[in-house]
Amino acid sequence: MTDPKGWEVYWQMVRRIPRGKVATYGQIATMAGRPGRARQVGWALHALSEEGAEDVPWQRVVNARGEVSPRAEPGREGLQEALLREEGVEIDVRGRIDLRRFGWTGEPS
DNA sequence: GCCCTGACTGCTA
DNA sequence: TTAGCAGCCAGGG
Numbered sequence: 001m002t003d004p005k006g007w008e009v010y011w012q013m014v015r016r017i018p019r020g021k022v023a024t025y026g027q028i029a030t031m032a033g034r035p036g037r038a039r040q041v042g043w044a045l046h047a048l049s050e051e052g053a054e055d056v057p058w059q060r061v062v063n064a065r066g067e068v069s070p071r072a073e074p075g076r077e078g079l080q081e082a083l084l085r086e087e088g089v090e091i092d093v094r095g096r097i098d099l100r101r102f103g104w105t106g107e108p109s
Numbered sequence: 110g111c112c113c114t115g116a117c118t119g120c121t122a
Numbered sequence: 123t124t125a126g127c128a129g130c131c132a133g134g135g
Contacts, residue, residue, distance in 0.1 A: 038117040
């Protein structure tokens with residue numbers, strides 16, 4: 001697939017993340033056909049908050065260390081952690097997720 | 110069209 | 123394991 005509309009490809013990848021699983025920015029970028037462009041995924045998700053994140057589980061996207069990256073606006077990080085815990089994702093006291101168990105390999109649940 | 114900023118990553122100390 | 127540095131691409135002013 002080429003790039004239909006830029007960010008849309010990233011959003012589609014994020015939508016494929018099954019409930020109770022999380023993926024890294026790099027993973028999304030690679031699966032979207034843009035390896036190494038993790039920052040663009042961040043941009044896509046940032047813009048998403050303005051478009052309407054209801055269709056995209058942005059909370060399931062974390063950085064390579066399995067941590068919830070800080071976002072532009074405060075309050076969102078607490079929401080993200082809450083949403084993930086509701087889906088069954090365990091978050092360490094330091095705010096880290098065990099990617100060995102909750103990391104999405106790119107396959108459906 | 111140029112410059113700065115950014116929800117990142119990987120390597121090295 | 124944590125901290126610091128540089129590289130990449132795209133959007134916005």
